[in-house]
Amino acid sequence: MKRNRLVVTSVASTITLTMALAACSSSDSDDTADGSASSGASSTPEAADITLWLAGGDTPDELRDYLKTEFAKENPGSTLTIEQQEWPDLVTSLTTALPDANNTPDVVEVGNTQSPTFTTVGAFRDLTPLYDELGGDKLLQSFVDVGKVGDKNYALPYYFGSRYMFYRADIWKKAGLTAPKTLAEFGDDVKKLKTDKQSGFAIGGQDWRNGISWIFANGGDLAKQDGDQWVSTLSDPKSVKGLEQWQDVYEGASNAPATGKDLAYWDFLNDGVDGEAPEAATIMAPGWARWSIGDMTKGDDGKEVRDGMADDSKFDIFGLPGVDGGLAPVFAGGSNIAVSAKSQHPELAENLLKIVFSPEYQQMLGKNGLGPANTDYVSSLGDDKFAKTTIDTAKVSKLTPAAPGWASVEGANVLEELFQKIAEGGDVTQLAKTYDAKITPMLNGK
Amino acid sequence: MSAAPLAPARPAVTSGTTPAGPRRPRVRAGRVAGNVVAVVVALCWVFPVYWMINSSFTPDARLGARTPSFFPTHGTTANYRDAVDGSGFWSALQMSLAITLVTVVAVLAFAFLAALAISRFRFRGRRSFVVAVLFIQMLPAEGLFIAQYKMLSAADLLNSVVGVSVLYTAAIVPFTVWMLRGFVAGIPAELEEAAMVDGLSRTGAFLRITFPLLAPGLVASGVYAFLQAWNEFTVALVALPAEGSQTLPLWLRGFLNASVNEGVNWAQVMAASTLIALPVMIFFLLVQNRMTGGLVSGAVKG
């Protein structure tokens, strides 16, 4: 769909048409929100075509169609256009399009950790008045927090995924080991499983999104807010303890390189295509990794695929255990959703949010394997072990700091560097101090 | 070839290949060794291309294998099917073709006229133009995207073929001017004049005499422009935000998505890449002879 004059004129004519028919109002709008754009006396927004930007292909077609039909039904005369943006370049596209009132998408999906980049510069509309109506405290709080500036909500959770441990049950069993109960036990176990040809736990040195779980588990954090300033807290004793524990696990259990990052870990866990032994006994990966793990089989269309861990005496999962049992907080993948501050149709945009946060849509997310934003509906993910582990780990998930300069830290690969140096055997206390000094000014946007 | 009549006067404009001279036994041994080396180098150079094609016929689940498999023994065309069925291939193909076509034509026309000016005339500002055109290429493009977007948005040219083509043309014209300059200079104006004496109009003389001699140069520049416009990514990303107006490189980018619910399917990426490369490869092989001729004379200024 190109935005061209034709669309504009047809939109214009529909506007006049609905103005004429303005009698029937589908009034579900108790939000007079900012009042900035509420035109005239009528509470029914002018009909228009609004645009939703979705990132990547995660939202299945079925859900997109539902949004479109539902939106058109509830907002007579208005239509919804959905456009897909790709993850790797989302920030670039948002940076150029969001400030452009004429071309801005009205509603956007944004990576959870990308949210602060935009919330802190006023790119999004204040959704605080709608917060309770859209789910309030039932929404996944780590995602809500990352979309907040002060006590105002600018971006809300859209869906979440989680990460947990996938392991070779057969190998663990042969070594006389069972799923560990504490983080220390996990470390000991995977170290025992390491050989020259096999990582007990395969993790690349630069893979900080996995590695920060050890900081979180030990009660540490990446940064904290001190007044209106953000301070990097890597050299906090708890953080240091976590980093040292991670260093110990990496050195003792992983054969993956210290510069390794976002490796295809699932390949490590599988038997080779010619029956070679697996290269790892344990990996940590997002939930979808399941579909790349298992024995080779033929799919419906005759294509060779992995069977999705059908043989559970061979493949199994567990959540990363906490220091004193329970679960360690992991970094959760997923995204937030927000309304562009420059949107010309904020009421319509908010109406779309109401559909997104409706029980029907939330459950549709769950049925398609996407963690629903509203925790009331997580049961829709199913009740097998994968769904359960996803839900349990997501509940204790943590995200990166909601600091204005967080994107800079990621953009400059600072944490990759830190974790690589730790993996190479560097002095953690010293490194933590150095990187605190480096990160703190970046967090505050300079 | 076409430039044959000029050859004695100006060897620099000859195009095509010169037939090899008579063989002498002395060189034969060297030649055999040379042939072997040439074939080996050719194999080395083509290997990554082969690897792309090989992977594109391999099921994704097998790409992670420890031991490389050199032949698609488990060959499947499913990757291609999925890539094309997936989303937007045909519309991206159309968009890419349209943009590339407009860009190539505009680049050739504009650069040709400019080349004519700087190689046939001496005028004030000529030198500055030549230097400026060279230096423009040195500006890093990574910092321009915000301004490019603002400009297109203000002109209401986002998501349009025209907008991107203007940016591409501006980026490609400088090099092409340099390339064509040599060609035009290589064709003596006397030739044209002689034709006019023989009763042809200026336009006629140009069309019948000069233009054919320029063909290799135009082909070479055209190929260069084609490749640039066909593979460009950053400008397209910024200037074509709407899903339906994506070009092929943007479409390819869509396959490089690892996210909450799926990993990257590398076999599909390779299939998609092969699909993008295919038109270029065919085009290259078709114009191959002319192009080698063209590249020569362009660089060797007459």
Add this chain to the structure above:
Amino acid sequence: MTTTATGGPGAAPVEAAGAPPPPVRRRRRPRTPYLLLVPAVAVLLLGLGYPVYWQVVTSMQEFGLAQQFGTAPPEFVGLANYVEIFTSDVVWVVVARSVAFCLVNAFLAVGIGTLLALLMKGVGTAPRLALQVALLLAWAMPMVAAVTVWKWLFDWRQGVVNWLLVQIGLGSFENHNWLAQPLSFFFVATVIVTWMSVPFVALSVYAALTQVSDEVLEAAALDGASGAKRFFYIILPIVRPVVSIVLLLQIIWDLRVFAQIRLLQDAGAPVSETNLLGNFIYELGIGRQDFAGAAAVSLFVLALTIVLSWPYVRTLLKEDES
């Protein structure tokens, strides 16, 4: 078009004093060349005018995401951004690295390309065609695909390169990670960049070589000129203009290498030790949203390239005038 030029505003007489020797052809009037330049100049102004203007202005401002979103006005800071560049040791390290990488790659590509061109000239039709087609295919491959494939070939775990090295008895290359050390990272990057740029060089130089007359070469050989002599006295003078322009272009292009490095870094590499200028600008602009800094570095790179290539450009221009 051939009517007498009345000399529009600014259209001074062509043959000003001190200008290069008057052209041979006088029949056209001075207005024509300007008219011919109009489309090219127009499209350059249209496509690059505003972006370059924006870049210059922004480089002298404080301009980040807040300014882009209009929540804070862009503040004029004069040359502060440039001062920051000149006083930052990071920038100079990146500059040194980029220049070294650029020179090594440009000369390698031109060197190998020229050798391959000579090879093509010296071999039979079939091997020559094979080589030509191979080069063309490599040239046509989309960059993302090319880098991805090369990444696989050099992959520490399942890469063909390591596999081959192990097969020939170099067991220490099992799981060898080529991207971990800056030096071997740049070795891989150089292989990729050279692989991608050689086709253009080789085909250009080969085309030039086809103009070297075989008769002349044979006559020289009969007169007892050695291979080296024939190369330096007959072949080189003819291909030299091609080689020098190609070399200049390679230097310009290689100083701007960006995406190849970026894609390689994604596979896990010491990023800050492997950044080149393009990556540095990208990191500042897109990664850290410091658009002013990115603009300043861009213009600085432009100036640097001009300075570096100036002597060379002058020689080219002199040849051009003659």
